[in-house]
Amino acid sequence: MNPQSPTLKLRAGLTIGYGTPLATAPEDIVLNGGTHFLIARNGRGKTTLLRTLAKTLKQVEGAFEAEGKMQYLPEDLRFDPEITAGGIFKSLLPASRLKAANELADRVELDLHKPYGKLSTGNRRKTHLIVAEHSVKEACGNILLLDEPFSGLDAYAREIFENIWHQSTEAVLRLVSCHPDYDSMGMPSAIMIEGKGIRHTTAAGQTWSQLKHQLN
Amino acid sequence: MRLFRLTTATLFRRKSWVICAFAVGVLPFLLQQISTGTENPALLKPAIAQATWAMALLSAVFWGFYTAAKQGESNARSGVGEYFMTTGVSPTRQLFEIWLSIFTFLAPLPLIAAGVCVFAASPSMPDERSMWIATNLQYAVLYLLVMAPLVAVAAAIASRFGGICGFLTSGGLALYGLYGVGYLRYLGDLQGNPVLKWLWAFSPHYHFADPTERLRYKLGAIAWDKFPLLLAYFGGILLVYAALSRLIFRARATA
Numbered sequence: 001m002n003p004q005s006p007t008l009k010l011r012a013g014l015t016i017g018y019g020t021p022l023a024t025a026p027e028d029i030v031l032n033g034g035t036h037f038l039i040a041r042n043g044r045g046k047t048t049l050l051r052t053l054a055k056t057l058k059q060v061e062g063a064f065e066a067e068g069k070m071q072y073l074p075e076d077l078r079f080d081p082e083i084t085a086g087g088i089f090k091s092l093l094p095a096s097r098l099k100a101a102n103e104l105a106d107r108v109e110l111d112l113h114k115p116y117g118k119l120s121t122g123n124r125r126k127t128h129l130i131v132a133e134h135s136v137k138e139a140c141g142n143i144l145l146l147d148e149p150f151s152g153l154d155a156y157a158r159e160i161f162e163n164i165w166h167q168s169t170e171a172v173l174r175l176v177s178c179h180p181d182y183d184s185m186g187m188p189s190a191i192m193i194e195g196k197g198i199r200h201t202t203a204a205g206q207t208w209s210q211l212k213h214q215l216n
Numbered sequence: 217m218r219l220f221r222l223t224t225a226t227l228f229r230r231k232s233w234v235i236c237a238f239a240v241g242v243l244p245f246l247l248q249q250i251s252t253g254t255e256n257p258a259l260l261k262p263a264i265a266q267a268t269w270a271m272a273l274l275s276a277v278f279w280g281f282y283t284a285a286k287q288g289e290s291n292a293r294s295g296v297g298e299y300f301m302t303t304g305v306s307p308t309r310q311l312f313e314i315w316l317s318i319f320t321f322l323a324p325l326p327l328i329a330a331g332v333c334v335f336a337a338s339p340s341m342p343d344e345r346s347m348w349i350a351t352n353l354q355y356a357v358l359y360l361l362v363m364a365p366l367v368a369v370a371a372a373i374a375s376r377f378g379g380i381c382g383f384l385t386s387g388g389l390a391l392y393g394l395y396g397v398g399y400l401r402y403l404g405d406l407q408g409n410p411v412l413k414w415l416w417a418f419s420p421h422y423h424f425a426d427p428t429e430r431l432r433y434k435l436g437a438i439a440w441d442k443f444p445l446l447l448a449y450f451g452g453i454l455l456v457y458a459a460l461s462r463l464i465f466r467a468r469a470t471a
Binding site: 054055056069070071072073074076077078079080082083084087088090091092135145 | 218221222224225226229230290294295296298299301302303304468
């Protein structure tokens with residue numbers, strides 16, 4: 001394996017929850033570079049799993065290993081209302097990535113001069129995603145844990161981000177929690193929380209339409 | 217230093233710091249017009265000096281501590297602290313970067329105040345003038361030493377208990393140390409009451425860092441052999457408050 005390749009290993013017995021167990025991985029799950037989706041019904045533990053993997057929440061039991069530069073983008077992340085998206089990029093991104101970030105903002109029609117507090121939910125999401133994507137360090141493995149990055153995002157912008165992920169190198173591992181709004185969305189690698197179990201399913205042509213009926 | 221840059225850009229954009237710069241740099245010249253100084257020119261310069269340092273203190277309390285509390289609270293509750301934590305920025309580092317950002321705006325205030333006093337309110341006698349410069353420099357150093365840990369206290373308490381608690385605690389500590397401790401001494405019989413005596417001894421005696429009286433009555437600078445003792449005293453308070461702030465601070469609001 002490439003030494004720069006990021007890895008997430010959820011060991012069998014890993015149990016997540018806020019004090020009381022919410023879900024358990026019955027067997028080892030290993031994720032490498034690429035995009036992996038995290039799907040479950042509401043309240044089953046998607047955010048809890050992401051927070052556990054991001055190490056801001058302690059697991060109830062078991063262990064996991066994460067190799068790579070971590071970034072967890074909480075669903076409820078919000079910046080100060082006065083600062084502009086352009087100001088956020090200037091503050092958080094290295095100078096070498098600023099041009100690319102501004103170009104992407106232009107493509108997804110994000111107004112860089114508008115105060116963050118006046119941006120729509122979708123445009124705030126774009127800001128967060130651009131920050132996360134352009135904070136990636138090419139020289140090492142990266143792990144991006146994205147909690148509901150598509151909520152509020154229009155189909156046009158979502159497609160652009162999905163394309164970026166498809167073209168991305170193996171140096172980035174993305175675990176994306178979402179509730180897709182179209183059945184044909186491809187999910188070749190998906191972590192599913194079904195009832196109390198966490199399992200990993202992979203298949204080249206796997207779509208949301210095939211997986212959603214398995215959720216309970 | 218990404219959180220420092222983000223906080224600094226936010227504060228700069230918010231522009232409320234302009235009020236502090238105006239209060240310290242301009243307002244003393246306007247306030248003298250409505251003071252008794254207009255009837256007695258000899259009082260003009262002391263009035264400017266007193267007003268300038270009073271504005272610097274008020275700016276620290278009402279802008280500095282309020283801003284620190286606001287930033288501490290929003291860092292914990294907006295997910296920004298959690299985001300930075302996952303990228304490897306520890307809570308200690310986050311508190312430091314927030315503190316440094318606010319202090320970047322606060323630090324020029326005593327320098328502006330000292331500048332106003334030296335250039336606009338300096339006595340004409342050469343001996344008095346050199347003493348005046350020394351007093352103002354001492355004042356600036358003590359101001360920074362006293363305000364620095366209180367900014368951290370405001371941010372830390374706000375991150376855990378909310379912005380109002382952070383602001384009131386740091387503001388209350390500053391006002392108590394500046395004025396309350398003195399009243400405590402006069403109100404109670406310190407020698408006869410061990411609790412009051414203990415309370416007085418462990419109170420932050422910020423009034424030692426307030427040489428307004430020295431400026432107003434031209435009492436001269438704090439003796440240079442005593443000044444290091446004051447630095448050590450307020451340095452000690454700084455260390456205690458810094459440690460407490462770190463213990464209280466949290467980067468994420470919910471467990």
